[in-house]
Amino acid sequence: MEERLIKETHTFWSKVWEYAKSIIIALAIALLIRTFVVQAFRIPSGSMIPTLLIGDHILVNKLSYRFGDPHRLDVAVFRFPLNPKKDYIKRVIGLPGDRVEVRNKVVFINGRPLREPYVQHTDSAIFPGAMQPRDNYGPVLVPKGHYFVLGDNRDSSYDSRFWGFVPRKAFIGKALIIYFSWNPHGSNPLHWVRWKRIGKIVR
Numbered sequence: 001m002e003e004r005l006i007k008e009t010h011t012f013w014s015k016v017w018e019y020a021k022s023i024i025i026a027l028a029i030a031l032l033i034r035t036f037v038v039q040a041f042r043i044p045s046g047s048m049i050p051t052l053l054i055g056d057h058i059l060v061n062k063l064s065y066r067f068g069d070p071h072r073l074d075v076a077v078f079r080f081p082l083n084p085k086k087d088y089i090k091r092v093i094g095l096p097g098d099r100v101e102v103r104n105k106v107v108f109i110n111g112r113p114l115r116e117p118y119v120q121h122t123d124s125a126i127f128p129g130a131m132q133p134r135d136n137y138g139p140v141l142v143p144k145g146h147y148f149v150l151g152d153n154r155d156s157s158y159d160s161r162f163w164g165f166v167p168r169k170a171f172i173g174k175a176l177i178i179y180f181s182w183n184p185h186g187s188n189p190l191h192w193v194r195w196k197r198i199g200k201i202v203r
Helices: 002-036
Strands: 038-042 056-061 075-079 087-094 099-103 106-109 137-141 146-150 171-181
Touching (some): 038 171
Antiparallel strands (some): 038 056, 087 146
């Protein structure tokens, strides 16, 4: 009887250890993926409307910038230069060595207007550069190893026009896909999920 009890106890703890090992391995793999491959982020503000809405949940490809540099028009996540504990998401506009200028809301790169079909303007007013840099800015030269970023919701975005350039080392990854979108408004909870946005590629 005692020997059987010992065997049953041993079998129980063996199963516990097997389950524990499986959980540990799964957590380790998840941690590695999050650290080096893909990370999930939630969009908390409207600075990237209409490309990204408040409540969008996105996956970010961290390998993009581990083996390569940001490209113009990438929608990128980076550590905010003025507070590295915060993550920001904006569109890469100016590359190292570019001459960037904003004239009456139009962005110029190296003297040529940039085609921006993704941009939203919500304010018809145009502020002179002497008042604030939102609508008229620069020209400035993007320093080596740095990038100039802007929000797609151009009149309501706190970006490089206000706080400067993003160093290369601050970039986390490129926005890849919207895997969930949540808008908890209205009386019908079935409408709180933006089903049509799920699976949308971020461009």
